Amino acid sequence: KMTQKIIKLTVRDIRFPTSLELHGSDAMHTDPDYSVAYVVIETDQGMRGYGLTFTVGRGTEIVVCAVEALSALVVGKSLEEIVSDFRGFYRLLSSDGQMRWIGPEKGVIQLATAAVLNSVWDLWARMEGKPLWKLLVDMEPRKLISCIDFRYITDALTEQEALEILEKAEAGKQQRVDQMLKEGYPAYTTSCAWLGYSDQLLKQLCTDALSEGWTKFKVKVGADLEDDIRRCSLIRQMIGPNNTLMIDANQRWDVGEAITWVTKLAEYKPLWIEEPTCPDDILGHAAISKALAPLGIGVASGEQCHNRVMFKQFLQAEALQFIQIDSCRMGSVNENLAVLLMAHKFKVPVCPHAGGVGLCELVQHLILFDYISVSASLDDRMCEFVDHLHEHFISPVVIKNAHYMPPKDPGYSCEMLESSVQRYQYPQGEVWKQFKKQRLTKVCVPIIKY
Numbered sequence: 536k537m538t539q540k541i542i543k544l545t546v547r548d549i550r551f552p553t554s555l556e557l558h559g560s561d562a563m564h565t566d567p568d569y570s571v572a573y574v575v576i577e578t579d580q581g582m583r584g585y586g587l588t589f590t591v592g593r594g595t596e597i598v599v600c601a602v603e604a605l606s607a608l609v610v611g612k613s614l615e616e617i618v619s620d621f622r623g624f625y626r627l628l629s630s631d632g633q634m635r636w637i638g639p640e641k642g643v644i645q646l647a648t649a650a651v652l653n654s655v656w657d658l659w660a661r662m663e664g665k666p667l668w669k670l671l672v673d674m675e676p677r678k679l680i681s682c683i684d685f686r687y688i689t690d691a692l693t694e695q696e697a698l699e700i701l702e703k704a705e706a707g708k709q710q711r712v713d714q715m716l717k718e719g720y721p722a723y724t725t726s727c728a729w730l731g732y733s734d735q736l737l738k739q740l741c742t743d744a745l746s747e748g749w750t751k752f753k754v755k756v757g758a759d760l761e762d763d764i765r766r767c768s769l770i771r772q773m774i775g776p777n778n779t780l781m782i783d784a785n786q787r788w789d790v791g792e793a794i795t796w797v798t799k800l801a802e803y804k805p806l807w808i809e810e811p812t813c814p815d816d817i818l819g820h821a822a823i824s825k826a827l828a829p830l831g832i833g834v835a836s837g838e839q840c841h842n843r844v845m846f847k848q849f850l851q852a853e854a855l856q857f858i859q860i861d862s863c864r865m866g867s868v869n870e871n872l873a874v875l876l877m878a879h880k881f882k883v884p885v886c887p888h889a890g891g892v893g894l895c896e897l898v899q900h901l902i903l904f905d906y907i908s909v910s911a912s913l914d915d916r917m918c919e920f921v922d923h924l925h926e927h928f929i930s931p932v933v934i935k936n937a938h939y940m941p942p943k944d945p946g947y948s949c950e951m952l953e954s955s956v957q958r959y960q961y962p963q964g965e966v967w968k969q970f971k972k973q974r975l976t977k978v979c980v981p982i983i984k985y
């Protein structure tokens with residue numbers, strides 16, 4: 536099976552008009568249309584692998600172009616060739632002598648790398664007949680290590696150290712698999728409190744979430760302090776003192792501003808402030824972490840952290856207390872493995888970013904692997920959940936009692952319903968043609984203040 540050659544790669548621009556109802560809105564992304572560059576690879580024997588990367592609307596066409604530019608590096612290869620030297624293949628994609636100039640390993644080209652490699656991992660897991668998390672959990676530590684590009688991170692984590700972490704976690708692995716199959720992985724919800732939601736909607740969604748068993752909630756902040764105080768106070772009252780609250784500013788502030796603003800929200804006892812400032816400002820995050828530590832508030836970031844080298848520095852600078860990996864921002868599973876192992880060495884809990892479209896479906900595999908094969912701990916750990924657009928996936932996430940239940944279907948859970956792909960393809964899908972016809976260029980209610 537593994538000798539099958541990949542003979543075709545297609546990529547499509549799929550957009551969902553989520554901005555109409557301000558789903559996903561935050562202080563910086565006021566009108567996101569949750570979207571994906573959706574990749575399908577096909578072998579000479581008709582097997583398919585599915586992959587995607589997430590975007591928020593305009594610009595997806597640029598990611599599609601970048602995927603097309605990478606496709607020549609994949610088409611013609613057999614899965615055997617790829618996975619027998621996955622590190623080499625990762626490098627081929629991320630360090631192509633000409634294309635690396637438009638990165639390297641960041642921005643659009645890294646999103647495209649993620650989409651392509653996600654489809655390769657999906658194909659591999661399908662060929663093995665396992666969900667991706669199980670493929671990873673069953674893999675020999677040495678084989679896992681051979682998928683990681685350690686270039687630029689050996690000052691923080693050597694191959695030998697990574698191997699030792701994985702070998703040490705072999706003990707008790709089966710028990711943790713059984714536990715996950717029974718209980719699932721703990722999750723928190725961001726669905727109640729997008730920035731553009733009214734107080735009434737927030738209350739309704741929070742009431743529903745509490746009745747469904749959610750105990751951890753994230754609220755968007757950062758556009759207007761008075762609004763933040765009102766919303767945080769409302770949600771804290773609703774969830775009570777013992778449930779967990781997190782706040783997310785999506786990069787809105789300068790460093791000093793972040794410290795003063797969050798100090799004013801401290802009485803609502805947030806566990807973390809997420810993305811307080813520019814996602815590239817490592818020393819800024821370190822300063823914020825230091826200033827907020829006496830208030831018991833940690834700093835979380837990662838959804839726009841573009842590669843392992845950035846995460847390495849955040850860890851070295853003690854700039855984050857929660858690491859938020861993302862399945863579609865960095866170089867797929869390969870690069871996420873490096874970050875999970877570094878986070879473990881630096882003793883920083885991983886709480887993945889999910890939501891968007893497809894991000895929950897994908898990242899659940901990585902966090903299950905983290906618990907079973909790396910961290911062996913659930914302390915201070917939880918995976919984000921957002922309740923949008925799961926109906927477009929062939930194997931949507933299963934949430935039970937606020938926990939992710941491990942996926943059972945083979946693959947990386949990336950495959951979308953072909954009917955959804957056709958309907959939402961931009962701009963030719965029926966949904967977008969309809970908007971054009973009605974000249975309804977998606978008018979958003981401007982309730983977000985600047």
Ligand SMILES: C[C@H](O)[C@@H](O)CC(=O)C(=O)O
Pocket residue numbers: 558559560561564567591725783785838888889890891919
């Ligand atoms: C634009 C996205 O919805 C973003 O707000 C998501 C996010 O920050 C999160 O889920 O965390």
Ligand SMILES: [Mg+2]
Pocket residue numbers: 783785809810838
């Ligand atoms: Mg966020």
